[in-house]
Amino acid sequence: xxxxxxxxGDEILIGQITDTNSAFIAKTLNNIGVRIxxxxxxxxxxxRIINTLNDVLKPGGLVLMTGGLGPTSDDITKKVLAxxxxxxxxxxxxxxxxxxxxxxxxxxxxxxALNRAQAEVPDxxxxxLNCLGTAPGMWFAHNGxxxxxxxxxxxxxxxxxxxxxxxxxxxxxxxxxxYHRTLMTFGLPESMLAECIAPWENALPPYLKxxxxxxxxxxxxxxxxxxxxxxxxxxxxxxxxxxRLRQVIGDALYGEESDTLEQVVGRLLLEKGATVAVAExxxxxxxxxxxxxxxxxxxxxxxxxxxxxxxxKTGLLGVADNTLQTHGAVSLPVVEQxxxxxxxxxxxxxxxxxxxxxxxxxxxxxxxxxxxxxxVASPSGVHAERLSFAADRARNIARASANALNLLRMxxxxxx
Amino acid sequence: xxxxxxxxGDEILIGQITDTNSAFIAKTLNNIGVRIxxxxxxxxxxxRIINTLNDVLKPGGLVLMTGGLGPTSDDITKKVLAxxxxxxxxxxxxxxxxxxxxxxxxxxxxxxALNRAQAEVPDxxxxxLNCLGTAPGMWFAHNGxxxxxxxxxxxxxxxxxxxxxxxxxxxxxxxxxxYHRTLMTFGLPESMLAECIAPWENALPPYLKxxxxxxxxxxxxxxxxxxxxxxxxxxxxxxxxxxRLRQVIGDALYGEESDTLEQVVGRLLLEKGATVAVAExxxxxxxxxxxxxxxxxxxxxxxxxxxxxxxxKTGLLGVADNTLQTHGAVSLPVVEQxxxxxxxxxxxxxxxxxxxxxxxxxxxxxxxxxxxxxxVASPSGVHAERLSFAADRARNIARASANALNLLRMxxxxxx
Numbered sequence: 001x002x003x004x005x006x007x008x009g010d011e012i013l014i015g016q017i018t019d020t021n022s023a024f025i026a027k028t029l030n031n032i033g034v035r036i037x038x039x040x041x042x043x044x045x046x047x048r049i050i051n052t053l054n055d056v057l058k059p060g061g062l063v064l065m066t067g068g069l070g071p072t073s074d075d076i077t078k079k080v081l082a083x084x085x086x087x088x089x090x091x092x093x094x095x096x097x098x099x100x101x102x103x104x105x106x107x108x109x110x111x112x113a114l115n116r117a118q119a120e121v122p123d124x125x126x127x128x129l130n131c132l133g134t135a136p137g138m139w140f141a142h143n144g145x146x147x148x149x150x151x152x153x154x155x156x157x158x159x160x161x162x163x164x165x166x167x168x169x170x171x172x173x174x175x176x177x178x179y180h181r182t183l184m185t186f187g188l189p190e191s192m193l194a195e196c197i198a199p200w201e202n203a204l205p206p207y208l209k210x211x212x213x214x215x216x217x218x219x220x221x222x223x224x225x226x227x228x229x230x231x232x233x234x235x236x237x238x239x240x241x242x243x244r245l246r247q248v249i250g251d252a253l254y255g256e257e258s259d260t261l262e263q264v265v266g267r268l269l270l271e272k273g274a275t276v277a278v279a280e281x282x283x284x285x286x287x288x289x290x291x292x293x294x295x296x297x298x299x300x301x302x303x304x305x306x307x308x309x310x311x312x313k314t315g316l317l318g319v320a321d322n323t324l325q326t327h328g329a330v331s332l333p334v335v336e337q338x339x340x341x342x343x344x345x346x347x348x349x350x351x352x353x354x355x356x357x358x359x360x361x362x363x364x365x366x367x368x369x370x371x372x373x374x375x376v377a378s379p380s381g382v383h384a385e386r387l388s389f390a391a392d393r394a395r396n397i398a399r400a401s402a403n404a405l406n407l408l409r410m411x412x413x414x415x416x
Numbered sequence: 417x418x419x420x421x422x423x424x425g426d427e428i429l430i431g432q433i434t435d436t437n438s439a440f441i442a443k444t445l446n447n448i449g450v451r452i453x454x455x456x457x458x459x460x461x462x463x464r465i466i467n468t469l470n471d472v473l474k475p476g477g478l479v480l481m482t483g484g485l486g487p488t489s490d491d492i493t494k495k496v497l498a499x500x501x502x503x504x505x506x507x508x509x510x511x512x513x514x515x516x517x518x519x520x521x522x523x524x525x526x527x528x529a530l531n532r533a534q535a536e537v538p539d540x541x542x543x544x545l546n547c548l549g550t551a552p553g554m555w556f557a558h559n560g561x562x563x564x565x566x567x568x569x570x571x572x573x574x575x576x577x578x579x580x581x582x583x584x585x586x587x588x589x590x591x592x593x594x595y596h597r598t599l600m601t602f603g604l605p606e607s608m609l610a611e612c613i614a615p616w617e618n619a620l621p622p623y624l625k626x627x628x629x630x631x632x633x634x635x636x637x638x639x640x641x642x643x644x645x646x647x648x649x650x651x652x653x654x655x656x657x658x659x660r661l662r663q664v665i666g667d668a669l670y671g672e673e674s675d676t677l678e679q680v681v682g683r684l685l686l687e688k689g690a691t692v693a694v695a696e697x698x699x700x701x702x703x704x705x706x707x708x709x710x711x712x713x714x715x716x717x718x719x720x721x722x723x724x725x726x727x728x729k730t731g732l733l734g735v736a737d738n739t740l741q742t743h744g745a746v747s748l749p750v751v752e753q754x755x756x757x758x759x760x761x762x763x764x765x766x767x768x769x770x771x772x773x774x775x776x777x778x779x780x781x782x783x784x785x786x787x788x789x790x791x792v793a794s795p796s797g798v799h800a801e802r803l804s805f806a807a808d809r810a811r812n813i814a815r816a817s818a819n820a821l822n823l824l825r826m827x828x829x830x831x832x
Contacts, residue, residue, distance in 0.1 A: 010641075013453075013455065014443065015440060016637070017439065017629065017631075026430055026431030027430065036429040036430070039435075039456065040455065043453075095536055155807065174470070190486070191487055191550075195530070209489075209490070212486065278722075284707070284708025285703070288722045293700070295726075296777065301700075301725075302728060303478065303588065305720070308708065311718075312718060312719040312762055316732060316761065332806050346725070346727075346728055346732075360711065387536065402515075
């Protein structure tokens, strides 16, 4: 089955918001073998919605729309779909009304006519009850195709996809899965990785396709895809190929699919029964924030000291005044003392520290913007190094945080 | 002038990456009066690229493509565009080759044939030199339309847009700007805000269009747009309307366009010549990370203590053991002590503290997942409150962080 995603909203076309819904829908549908042919973003405009539907809604196909279902007057999708599918009238959906009343009560908002109208739907659709918001999803069977309209609020759309749309599709259609396997690498730039693994890539069976997805924060992802899963035992063959790849690139391969460095680091700490603490200067809390984004991180994360002010470096972390004066805050001796200091102050087994120049200001010829010093303190000592990123503030912070986590990961693997 | 954006890459269609490039391009073009009709994401497939170009490339129009220009074999855009525009041959672009060689040297990667081929372009295009990466941008004048192809790596694309594409468009076309003004609000849910400002909205002149863009993290954005800027003095009229709106919703209006709560809080601190420190439990460094994402934040940010472990709350922040035992870590008395403690330990004028249950585990009937206690300590005392978010971990952390910043903002405004 082929599908098209349509996202509706002027805010996407003027670049005010980034469309994250399409990626979620694409990924979810892909998992059940529905292949996305195209994603289109169009405006809240009647003619454009109708022209696009005429263009992409084909017998046997699926069209998934998001957005344009809000209570305010600029949202016209529901009205347009009523007309497009030849609805005779709008009907009130009692269950959705109950949800709307409950939400109003919980948020202490009086019920309004606008809110009430959210529960009315065209008589041509089947309602996908939205328990998390006021706009119901709508499922239309139209001209031999399936047309689904979902609210644009990401978590409402996500819940409806998982609880209503996916089961609905699986129940009504014979779907054949596409096999994807994604491998996460860190530390090798794309072209170097490409050359390094060329012999392996060239020996892949013809039904396996390799794609590179470089990302300076998460490293280069490698994706193996088999669209025709009738050939051989795909899962077994992929397993063998992953094993071979691991022989070539070793610990640069840090995980699979949705693994993140912070999750992998967390798993290593749990395996060791060890704890970690963080001392951050230039990363300003970003490393702690990554570590604590993982559910259950309280089992191994003691805490962090964000030491922006030098007085915090000396006061809470015990960095020596004369080390700061001799070497400057962005230096290997200072990050070493920060790592050792936070490890002791927070009574942790491991510690990471960063100090650098995130920019845009503060650079010097010897220490230009993007210079970051890192240290990892562990039961077996302290290791420090310096890297240069030379990007803007946000990317310098993000890359420094990713590299700090990778440094801790490599340190734990080495001392295993 | 109307434009279409095309993003190319299987990774978008299988949902592995989110397309952030389109929003950037749309916003940038919008600023010079180029209106985006549509955004389409398609696969790295020759027929699909050609069919889409046939569909959207119209005389007098602009098509901006990103992606599919990498060195690896799954990237075919350059070859397809050469054929589509009737190129006779590929030519080596010396300056781009120099950039590629420089990048290889800096990254300590040997030059490869793959890297070298990145500097070859169809003879039908004008090269947009990419100083930050290996794939050059390409500008084609084709059948009376402009077709621009840019690399998909966001920062390379962004630099090319700003340094080459925008000046190129402004030089060659008479462009009329669209007028947008965006206002940021925090603290009022969408439907309540809508009713509250309905009388104001209904009195807007007909050429001003209002749109609501709700976001639980940044609050509801309100966007006033004038597409026909020949009517009246648009800028002056918008100014008047913003002033009227402020009379209605007061301090809930916290900024404009790209203002963020962390920037607004930073500006307030700078105006007062005051400093801030943060003590975070459930937000795990996210508040510090937001504050330090603002360039120049070292002028007012002392630092933070992320006190995940209760021993850090008592040790570094001076929270009393018996307060923890009597009330639990997620309680108003504990966050109050955290705020007071970090304000003293880091010698700051203001302090924010959070303690809550981010989830998915750790909830109880009295304190379900999403419960967060906040405190703001200031020269005039300490104020604490409790909120409930009831979402997933990531959203609970993000909403708690935004609310913490807003609480500090309101506190500073009140005591002005």
